[in-house]
Amino acid sequence: MSKFFALAIFAAMSLPLHSQQEQAKPEDTEVWQPEPKVVTPAAECGKPPSDAIVLFDGKNLDEWVSAQDRSQPAKWTIADGILVVSKTAGNIETKRAFHNYQFHMEWRVPENITGSGQARGNSGLFLASTGTGDAGYELQVLDSYNNKTYVNGMAASIYKQSIPLANPTRKPGQWQVYDVVWTAPTFNDDGSLKTPAYVTAFFNGVLVQNHFELKGETRYIGQPFYKKFDGAPIKLQAHGDKSEPLSFRNIWVRDIP
Secondary structure: OHHHHHHHHHHHHOOOHHHHHHHOOHHHHOOOOOOOOOOOOOOOOOOOOOOOEEEEOOOOOOOEEEOOOOOOEOOOEEEOOEEEOOHHHOOEEEOOOEOOEEEEEEEEOOOOOOOOHHHOOOEEEEEEEOOOOOOEEEEEEOOOOOOOOOHHHOOOOEOOOEOOOOOOOOOOOOOEEEEEEEEOOEEOOOOOEEEOOEEEEEEOOEEEEEEEEOOOOOOOOOOOOOOOOOOEOOEEOOOOOOOOOOEEEEEEEEEOO
16 A cells, blocks of 8 residues: 555656646635735826825925934025035934835036035935934935046945946936935844845936945945944935035935835
């Protein structure tokens, strides 16, 4: 009897793959639950979808505070629906803290921008602000149209960590677009790193960072390192260079579960 069962099993295993597929049903591989939530896309490309948190729509800075003193409101200028950097007011950051998210922002350097290298339209998008000053994880904002500098500090670089895959910068005076997916790092109870941070970024519709694994916080001097945090604001930098200030518009974010 045992020999009979062994032969039966061997025969079943010996059936050609296509025969096994013929015996399967389409329903065997269909998944019906849970259904993804419905998100209504914007009528205009680049505008916030229905589940986005609008951080700036040209009206006010209600979603922002001073990064130097979070008890104080953000003091950048709004002119004709455009947010303009005020270098004397310092960096600004969101009132809310975020973990993993999708982010959209449009920025512009003036057509008559002056300076060169890092002193030409310098700012920064800090995907997680972990303290005052320039503490955190920075995606560089810079005029990189015919403007030579170190390549891990040009526009769309992960500052001093990752060179962008391309340079699709438009001319000064034209609007530039960042679309970013940020995966925040996680930490063990003792503060050690559990999982690293990752960034995917599109610059003017061109992929410039492809799920890049960060080595830690971005630093102007020294090597990057991680320090524990749990959720962080998004920060915009008022850099100290002397060129004309940058402008921002249409800033929104979507939480990613």
